[in-house]
Amino acid sequence: MPHHVPKEIRYNFEYERRLKACFIGAGGHAYRNVYPTFRYAPVDLVAICDLSKDRADGFARVFGAERTYTDHHAMLAAEKPDVVFIVTSYTKDGHVQATQLAKDVVEAGAHVWMEKPTAASRAEVEELIAVSRRTGKNIMTGLKKTFFPAIEKLKDIVAAPEFGRLTSLVVRYPQALPAPDKRGDLVAMQSVIDHIYHPAAIISFLAGEIERASFEWAEPTGATIASLKFKSGAIGALHFSAGQSMGGPLERVEAIGEGSHAVVENGVKLTHYRKAKLPSYGRASSWIQPEESATLVYEPEFSLGQLYNNNMFTLGYVPEVLHFCEAVLEGRAVSKGTLETALEIMKLYDFYATTPHGVAAAI
Incomplete structure (x- = not known):
């Protein structure tokens, strides 16, 4: 489904x-x-x-x-x-x-x-x-990130046969990592533990379990870029983009398959670049693709008083509460926001807290 x-x-x-x-x-x-x-x-x-x-x-x-x-x-x-x-x-x-x-x-x-x-x-x-x-x-x-309509749709795109296998995933999120001597201190790491759940939930939702990782750290801002290898065989990167402007969109997710890729920007704009042939190199007079391979763009309108342009829906708050309530009413377990997912997120947190930068580690 x-x-x-x-x-x-x-x-x-x-x-x-x-x-x-x-x-x-x-x-x-x-x-x-x-x-x-x-x-x-x-x-x-x-x-x-x-x-x-x-x-x-x-x-x-x-x-x-x-x-x-x-x-x-x-x-x-x-x-x-x-x-x-x-x-x-x-x-x-x-x-x-x-x-x-x-x-x-x-x-x-x-x-x-x-x-x-x-x-x-x-x-x-x-x-x-x-x-x-x-x-x-x-x-x-x-x-909540796994209940964003744009992220849920991205999951469907990635799972579709025409996308091919997910081969790489890049997630950007504005977070700083403290200096190495502070990473064992829960108080110093509070911002990390508070926020890592957001990008890590997206990573787990789209790509599954991480097999190993390494990261580099920028001392002036605490920014990091982690290189990820997933158990599925896909590769990825998590960019903690501390130092970026807070005046623009904060996040970006890019999933790449086999001849197709899709990007979610600002949590609401989804662009799906479908499989397409490169126009004749050196002779093509137009960049316009045929209808069957044209890029698809999804973004909400904000003119009408609709529920979908309310942040409680675009940011997943109502959908996640409904998921919980419906599971309880139907006498079944939740399938998103599970403790098993939380455990995978904590494995990633432990990686940042205990692994020196520049060193590869199993997750």
């Missing part, structure tokens, strides 16, 4: 069955990008928990929750929710607060949707995998 299958969205009140939901976290990111998705998802938000009661109460007034708590154990015991959404921060020593919270939630009998990062180590992700399997409860990480 294609990954990009446009569907007509239902509004919250139109669902016959809604999941009893609680939310842990009342911060700015959740306010802007996660709570608003519930307008289009089968959830009944009954309670919000935050260490600040004032913030929890304020969020409850805006988003319609009936009760608020400052202790998540008390909320879980009293509410007995079907699902819990977690959007929290870090501990003082750099660990991910949501990791332990997710364990507490599934032990209490609810499914978990948690914002990235899943954890601060591979061992912690493996612990989540074990508790998820033991309890039979989903733990999904919000890997």
